[in-house]
Amino acid sequence: MKDITKYQGVIPAFYACYDAEGNISTEGVRALTRHLIAKGVKGVYVGGSSGECIYQHVDERKAVLEAVMSEAKGKLTVIAHVGCNNTADSVELARHAESVGVDAIASIPPIYFHLPEYAIAKYWNEMSAAAPNTEFVIYNIPQLAGTGLTMSLLREMLKNPNVVAVKNSSMPTQDIQMFKDAGIAARGEGNFVVFNGPDEQFVSGRVIGADGGIGGTYAVMPELYLAMNEHINKGEIEAARAIQYDADRIIYKMCEAHGNLYAVQKEILRRMYGLELGGVREPMPGLIPEDEPIVAEAQAMIEAAIAKL
Numbered sequence: 030m031k032d033i034t035k036y037q038g039v040i041p042a043f044y045a046c047y048d049a050e051g052n053i054s055t056e057g058v059r060a061l062t063r064h065l066i067a068k069g070v071k072g073v074y075v076g077g078s079s080g081e082c083i084y085q086h087v088d089e090r091k092a093v094l095e096a097v098m099s100e101a102k103g104k105l106t107v108i109a110h111v112g113c114n115n116t117a118d119s120v121e122l123a124r125h126a127e128s129v130g131v132d133a134i135a136s137i138p139p140i141y142f143h144l145p146e147y148a149i150a151k152y153w154n155e156m157s158a159a160a161p162n163t164e165f166v167i168y169n170i171p172q173l174a175g176t177g178l179t180m181s182l183l184r185e186m187l188k189n190p191n192v193v194a195v196k197n198s199s200m201p202t203q204d205i206q207m208f209k210d211a212g213i214a215a216r217g218e219g220n221f222v223v224f225n226g227p228d229e230q231f232v233s234g235r236v237i238g239a240d241g242g243i244g245g246t247y248a249v250m251p252e253l254y255l256a257m258n259e260h261i262n263k264g265e266i267e268a269a270r271a272i273q274y275d276a277d278r279i280i281y282k283m284c285e286a287h288g289n290l291y292a293v294q295k296e297i298l299r300r301m302y303g304l305e306l307g308g309v310r311e312p313m314p315g316l317i318p319e320d321e322p323i324v325a326e327a328q329a330m331i332e333a334a335i336a337k338l
């Protein structure tokens with residue numbers, strides 16, 4: 030039996046942390062890690078979409094992960110997203126992630142070119158082979174990656190004993206059931222995990238069988254997702270749904286800004302907690318003065334939703 034309890038719960042996607050010049054701020058990384066530990070989350074997902082991975086160099090991604098580990102070791106489950114545009118860089122990050130002691134590595138499929146399934150499997154398996162003592166999480170996000178996880182590709186990947194989970198960001202919630210069924214058929218009950226991806230569907234995803242969630246808006250309002258998760262564990266669906274509605278209204282509000290969602294969230298964390306995490310890397314749009322009322326309103330909505338708990 031694998032220990033999947035470390036994946037059951039609320040796992041925020043970690044934000045990219047920059048200094049005033051736009052360089053990686055390891056101080057910011059450490060501060061955000063400590064902040065999330067204090068909030069009581071289960072783990073962190075480092076270097077994914079929210080980590081702006083595709084805009085960061087290999088050395089920067091290593092520095093971020095090392096800074097996370099310096100605070101999180103033994104306190105949080107750490108999943109390191111190691112996917113890069115080419116296999117060699119991904120393999121290097123996978124090897125590095127194992128050397129610093131992460132719980133799991135994860136990867137999107139190769140982006141831009143729509144490669145055949147055998148090439149995607151080879152890309153993932155080569156990363157996994159570079160971290161042979163580390164579990165592997167498949168990151169399915171077809172709307173951004175351009176390629177979706179098929180059942181045949183998942184079955185192929187399940188031949189690799191390190192494959193322990195799918196982080197599913199596709200929008201049909203029934204995909205969670207399909208992936209979980211296939212994982213359990215291969216591994217046995219209790220040995221395979223599916224994470225909910227779309228934060229707007231956290232409750233729906235958990236109800237249909239997701240063991241936990243990994244999401245880009247958890248870090249700015251972890252209290253709400255932790256409370257939803259607790260209610261679901263107790264079967265209190267109406268209470269969970271009420272908080273989900275609040276979270277969704279907050280997400281829609283944050284998405285109204287000209288600046289990217291991640292820029293909005295980091296600005297809210299700065300205002301609420303004094304966390305200095307910087308902006309976003311170009312070509313993502315940063316905040317503009319006209320975003321001010323949206324940021325202020327979203328912050329007020331978060332505070333009001335937390336106050337209701």
Ligand SMILES: CC(=O)N[C@H](C=O)[C@@H](O)[C@H](O)[C@H](O)CO
Nearest residue numbers: 078198226227228229244245246
């Ligand atoms: C498409 C996308 O980025 N999905 C993220 C990860 O699954 C989510 O966590 C979103 O950031 C979140 O649901 C806000 O829309």
Ligand SMILES: CC(=O)C(=O)O
Nearest residue numbers: 042077078079244245
């Ligand atoms: C949710 C997720 O995987 C990310 O934003 O990194």
